[in-house]
């Protein structure tokens with residue numbers, strides 16, 4: 001019998017809802033077709049945003065959306081995406097398939113989308129190929145409420161009122177596609193650019209995000225913090241409010257990543273071991289951040305994460321379109337449990353990417369739409385948003401087929417929602433074994449327990465022919481006796497238990 005221990009009296013950090021954030025880049029069919037079809041499309045839409053996709057995203061309570069990239073951000077010039085659509089300048093999307101970008105989705109459309117989703121806006125600025133003035137004027141265009149050349153232009157384009165800009169990224173992956181900079185050079189550029197990201201609305205200052213490391217580049221974190229972390233009285237967070245981290249799971253490596261749907265048990269464990277590595281990355285980058293910022297005033301912002309496979313056969317290699325299986329449900333469940341448990345430092349995370357690109361929650365094919373196993377995990381985990389992390393511990397054993405790729409059999413996190421209910425999310429990484437779990441709960445008297453689960457054979461997926469094969473199903477197997485909750489968690493599964501009591 002495996003023990004899960006929960007001490008509800010020991011309340012830890014708040015799990016920021018932004019940990020459940022998403023990312024939408026001008027890449028393949030993410031924005032165009034996946035989200036935006038234009039006002040004149042035969043696909044039902046409101047102001048160009050497809051209604052089926054928006055409704056599905058509202059259900060999982062998307063808290064924040066990052067846009068326009070990604071690598072695209074550092075070659076995006078925002079002025080190309082405002083004004084009458086037929087006059088908007090076209091450009092080549094050099095990173096993603098070399099296709100023509102007609103800029104019909106721009107600043108106004110992004111904020112319209114955020115409004116329809118009811119989510120916060122995270123705009124990523126262009127430091128790699130844009131000027132300080134251009135970045136500064138974009139922020140003015142979006143947020144200034146008074147009269148200025150930028151706001152006159154905004155009003156002429158149909159939006160007299162400013163929008164609320166919650167988060168602003170000063171460049172993306174500037175160690176790579178965002179300019180191939182070394183940390184010292186970027187750090188100084190960051191200091192300069194961020195100076196002109198003005199807070200026109202002092203009541204809700206913009207949360208500024210500095211470009212952080214790729215995977216385990218600890219030197220980048222160290223160097224950038226040395227130059228940019230600055231603690232001042234008037235601005236408690238110094239030059240930055242957040243430092244990003246990007247980490248993708250490539251099962252087989254960068255050149256050949258591996259198929260999204262065809263894999264054996266060895267690759268199953270290898271993929272999950274790579275997902276589990278997020279814990280080490282968050283902790284090691286976190287330790288460096290602790291040295292500069294022991295009070296944890298700046299957030300770690302994991303604004304790109306997820307599984308990255310070879311594209312589906314026959315699709316444009318530059319569009320990064322991939323299927324999504326039970327394996328992806330596990331990658332999501334494991335990663336989100338890690339973020340929850342490190343929510344004292346991780347303040348936002350953005351799954352890459354929202355629709356039709358990488359580990360999406362939604363796939364579309366023309367007018368059709370399907371929800372992926374990853375979507376269903378976000379649906380079950382939404383109860384953790386803005387909840388209080390509770391102290392918890394689960395007994396684990398190491399499993400796997402190869403020495404290098406061993407993983408714990410189970411991962412978990414537990415939170416208490418504002419209505420007092422407890423939410424336990426557990427992943428079973430075993431390809432074959434179910435586990436009996438007994439939960440000892442202190443500091444809380446459980447009265448009822450209900451459950452829901454995403455599970456299946458490891459390759460199971462939803463397709464346009466069979467869209468409901470993987471879904472959230474009721475889990476009837478949890479029993480409450482003598483204050484203990486007992487259940488058997490099946491192999492290859494992500495489980496959510498809701499406990500009500502006092």
Ligand code: AHR
Nearest residue numbers: 069070071072172173352
């Ligand atoms: O998400 C796809 C790409 O991955 C992003 O554009 C880039 O930031 C990262 O390398």
